Amino acid sequence: MKILVVGGGMGGTILANNVARNLKDELKSGKVQLTVLSASDKHMYQPGLLYVAVGRMTPDELYRDQASLLEPSIQFQVDPVDQFMLDNNQVKTKSGKIHSYDILVIATGSRMWPDSIPGLKENAEFFYTEQTAVKMFKRLREFEGGKVVIAMGVPHKCPMAPLEIVFMLDDYFKERGIRDKVQLHYTYPIGRVHTLENVAKWAQPEMDKRGITYETLFNLKSVDGEKRLLASEEGTETNYDMLISIPAHKGMEVIENNKLGQNGWIPTDRYSLAMEGRSNVFILGDTTNIPISKAGSTAHFEAETVGANIAALVRFGAPVRKYDGKVFCFIQAGSEKATYAMFNYTLPPDPKAPTRAIHWFKLAYNKLYWISARGLL
Amino acid sequence: MAEKKLIDARGSFCPGPLMELIAAMKMVAVGDEIEILSTDKGSAAEIPQWINKVGHEYIGSHEEAGVWHVNVKRSK
Ligand SMILES: Cc1cc2nc3c(=O)[nH]c(=O)nc-3n(C[C@H](O)[C@H](O)[C@H](O)COP(=O)(O)OP(=O)(O)OC[C@H]3O[C@@H](n4cnc5c(N)ncnc54)[C@H](O)[C@@H]3O)c2cc1C
Numbered sequence: 001m002k003i004l005v006v007g008g009g010m011g012g013t014i015l016a017n018n019v020a021r022n023l024k025d026e027l028k029s030g031k032v033q034l035t036v037l038s039a040s041d042k043h044m045y046q047p048g049l050l051y052v053a054v055g056r057m058t059p060d061e062l063y064r065d066q067a068s069l070l071e072p073s074i075q076f077q078v079d080p081v082d083q084f085m086l087d088n089n090q091v092k093t094k095s096g097k098i099h100s101y102d103i104l105v106i107a108t109g110s111r112m113w114p115d116s117i118p119g120l121k122e123n124a125e126f127f128y129t130e131q132t133a134v135k136m137f138k139r140l141r142e143f144e145g146g147k148v149v150i151a152m153g154v155p156h157k158c159p160m161a162p163l164e165i166v167f168m169l170d171d172y173f174k175e176r177g178i179r180d181k182v183q184l185h186y187t188y189p190i191g192r193v194h195t196l197e198n199v200a201k202w203a204q205p206e207m208d209k210r211g212i213t214y215e216t217l218f219n220l221k222s223v224d225g226e227k228r229l230l231a232s233e234e235g236t237e238t239n240y241d242m243l244i245s246i247p248a249h250k251g252m253e254v255i256e257n258n259k260l261g262q263n264g265w266i267p268t269d270r271y272s273l274a275m276e277g278r279s280n281v282f283i284l285g286d287t288t289n290i291p292i293s294k295a296g297s298t299a300h301f302e303a304e305t306v307g308a309n310i311a312a313l314v315r316f317g318a319p320v321r322k323y324d325g326k327v328f329c330f331i332q333a334g335s336e337k338a339t340y341a342m343f344n345y346t347l348p349p350d351p352k353a354p355t356r357a358i359h360w361f362k363l364a365y366n367k368l369y370w371i372s373a374r375g376l377l
Numbered sequence: 378m379a380e381k382k383l384i385d386a387r388g389s390f391c392p393g394p395l396m397e398l399i400a401a402m403k404m405v406a407v408g409d410e411i412e413i414l415s416t417d418k419g420s421a422a423e424i425p426q427w428i429n430k431v432g433h434e435y436i437g438s439h440e441e442a443g444v445w446h447v448n449v450k451r452s453k
Binding site: 116154155159189190191195196197217219233234235248262263270291292293325327329341343344345346348349 | 384385386387388389390391392393394395396397399400403404419423426427430431432
């Protein structure tokens, strides 16, 4: 039996390790083969990009060799998939190889889409890739004062990042001793400063305390680089000296090209995580169309469910678990305090006020990430 | 011909039904309708507020067994 995992990020890595441990004997005897195909030989700790953007981490600290994170029984190849031939249970890779499978898992993630807004790509700073985070940091270092505007599109991965970056910027400018020369202006698409009501309840007074101004119900429409002016769908305008954006996201191009889902989001059953209409194809992480946070923890919990189900399918032909929508997100509130939100499809989140203790735990988790990717946490 | 898209945002706390709608609005054509399902009472008020502010059309909403069905149309 052949199990094929496409994508070696958070979801694909945890899933593959989970299956490898669950089906140790079957892999050893050759009854099962487990292959991971990815686009890179490196694995990036994406949350670290936030720290790179404000000079607290260097890019080399973000990476590990992907092969070192996978159980030795997993066959790992850096050869991205170009074509999904789901009717034949096959994929074709960039190098032209055809891989057949009995069970397929797709976890190719998502990417920012700055082209979704006219003028955004040319005029804003971003921090969702290594190259843009480094560029943003260089630009910040040269910045001597003026209005910094933070604006986002939807959907975007990591729903906590908008708040995290604004508080980190506040600390950054304070540390440089130029906070009084900088107006930090935060915008948000819906009618409060964060989509989670309880998070918005502490974040708004925190912004007031720090002198961060904000405009809610602000959805990016266009950016005029010459006039340094942002226009919103809601009809308002805001000028800026430096624009920092988390643009709307899309799934990967390969998903769109193969028509697996509009904008690269694959229609996925929210409980079984099977691709709609396909009982042997499972979807994990950012690339599902499930209306929950696109976050590493989502990919992690989904991978645990699918891992258990694949093992059960191999052993006795039926899945054993349902995904309950569980998400756990740390929320860094500046450089010294943090909190977290945990929720699922039925239990709403109830985050508490940020504390130093949770901040230290989050710092520890930054290191523990690699253990978590190995599927040991 | 105008189409109708269904967004099942039941159990969505984060990003939440309104954020799902904002994203979906860009994926449909002008004149298309969207029906959004939500288990969050707040969205029945929040969605029309945003729709009216931006200038799309709010068609109406009703509740059925704890699920709000909110109907809107993309108008620009
Ligand atoms: C700045 C930032 C901060 C974040 N902070 C947090 C946080 O604090 N907490 C949190 O939980 N999440 C956070 N996230 C989000 C988190 O990193 C992602 O949600 C998570 O990595 C999604 O996992 P995934 O497996 O779906 O995709 P990814 O981890 O992105 O992996 C996708 C994989 O697919 C591979 N791939 C792509 N195309 C192909 C192809 N054609 N064929 C084969 N392989 C392919 C890629 O090489 C990659 O290995 C943050 C993200 C960013 C950018």
